[in-house]
Amino acid sequence: EIALPADLTRGPFAGGILNLPAAAIVLLLMTALFTGVKQSAKMNMAIVAVKLGALAIFILVASLHVNPSLWHPFMPFGWFSHTTDGKTVGVLAGASLVFFAYRGFQTVSAAAEESTNPQRDLPIGIIGSLTICTAIYLSVAGLLTAIAPYMSLNIASPVGFALLQLGYSWGAGLVSVGVVVGLTSTLLILFYCLTRALFAMARDRLLPPFFVTLSPRTGTPINATILVGIVTSSIAGLVPIGALAELVNANTLVEFALVCTGVIVLRITKPDMPRPFKARGGLILPVLGIVSCLALLAFLPVATLQRYVLWLAIGIAFYFLYAARRTGALTAEA
Numbered sequence: 001e002i003a004l005p006a007d008l009t010r011g012p013f014a015g016g017i018l019n020l021p022a023a024a025i026v027l028l029l030m031t032a033l034f035t036g037v038k039q040s041a042k043m044n045m046a047i048v049a050v051k052l053g054a055l056a057i058f059i060l061v062a063s064l065h066v067n068p069s070l071w072h073p074f075m076p077f078g079w080f081s082h083t084t085d086g087k088t089v090g091v092l093a094g095a096s097l098v099f100f101a102y103r104g105f106q107t108v109s110a111a112a113e114e115s116t117n118p119q120r121d122l123p124i125g126i127i128g129s130l131t132i133c134t135a136i137y138l139s140v141a142g143l144l145t146a147i148a149p150y151m152s153l154n155i156a157s158p159v160g161f162a163l164l165q166l167g168y169s170w171g172a173g174l175v176s177v178g179v180v181v182g183l184t185s186t187l188l189i190l191f192y193c194l195t196r197a198l199f200a201m202a203r204d205r206l207l208p209p210f211f212v213t214l215s216p217r218t219g220t221p222i223n224a225t226i227l228v229g230i231v232t233s234s235i236a237g238l239v240p241i242g243a244l245a246e247l248v249n250a251n252t253l254v255e256f257a258l259v260c261t262g263v264i265v266l267r268i269t270k271p272d273m274p275r276p277f278k279a280r281g282g283l284i285l286p287v288l289g290i291v292s293c294l295a296l297l298a299f300l301p302v303a304t305l306q307r308y309v310l311w312l313a314i315g316i317a318f319y320f321l322y323a324a325r326r327t328g329a330l331t332a333e334a
Helices: 020-033 037-062 091-114 117-149 157-164 169-203 222-240 241-269 286-298 301-334
Strands: none
Touching: 020 222, 037 157, 037 169, 091 117, 091 241, 091 286, 117 157, 117 286, 157 169, 157 301, 169 222, 169 301, 241 301
C-alpha cells in the first residue's frame, strides 16, 4: 500500500495542491492510446470484462438481501421540489446531474471512420449498448436502494459501503476495484473520442492543422492525443469533479438537443438524402428529445448554466474569428 500526502490527493479548491492519482491516470491512458486503436480496444475489452464481473457480483449478492420496505417512499422528493435553502431536488434534478453517464453511447459514432461497416455496425453498437446498459443501471440502482437506506448512500463509494453493511467485505473490495476499473474504461473511451473529434474538425479546417498530424507507426492523431492528455490531466488534478460533471451535463444536453434539431431540419430540407439507417417515428422522437433535454437543462444549478454560457461564448467567438473564414474558403474552393 502506498500512502500519498493528503495535499497530493485533492486539488487546490478542496484544500490540497494536486490530485496526483487523477492526473496520473489520464497520462497513463494517453500512453495507452499511443499504442494504436486495436491495442487500445483489447485493453478496453479487458477492463469492461472486469467491470461487468464486479457488477455481476454485486447483483448476485444484493439480490439475496432485498428489503422492499426501503423503497418506501419510492420517490421521497417527487419529480422535483426545493429544499429550505432553495436547492432543487427530486428525480428530474438527479437526472440532470447524472445525464453525462449516457454520453458514452453517442461516442460510438466517433469510431465511424475506423469501423468496417459503419452503416450497420454503429446503429447496432449504439442502440444495443444503450439497451443493455440501461437495464444494468436500473438493476444496480434498484438493488442498491433495496439493501441500504438511500440517505446513507451519498458517499464516494456507495456500492462498496452497502456490501460492507451486509457483512460482505470481500465483495465490497472486489466491487470497489471493479468500479475504479470501470471508470478507467470510460475515461479511455472518452479520451479516444475527443482526439478523433479534434482530428475530424481540424481536417475540416475548424481547428488548426496541428491536430491532423498522424503517427507514422500507429496512424493515431499524435498531436491531438498529447495535447488532450496534458490539458485533461491538468484539469483532473486541479478542478473539482463535481463542477466539471455539471458543466459536461449542460454541454451534453445542449449537444443532444442540437442533434435532434439537425435531424428535423434535414428531414424537412433534404427528404431524399440517402440514409443507411433511419429511426422510425418521423419527427416525434427528435421533438421529444429536444423537449426532454431542455427540461433537464432547466434543473441544473444556475452557477453551472452561467459557466456553460461563458464557455459557449468562447467557442462561438473562436468559430467566427478562426474557423468560419477557413471553412468558407474551403466551400469556395469546392
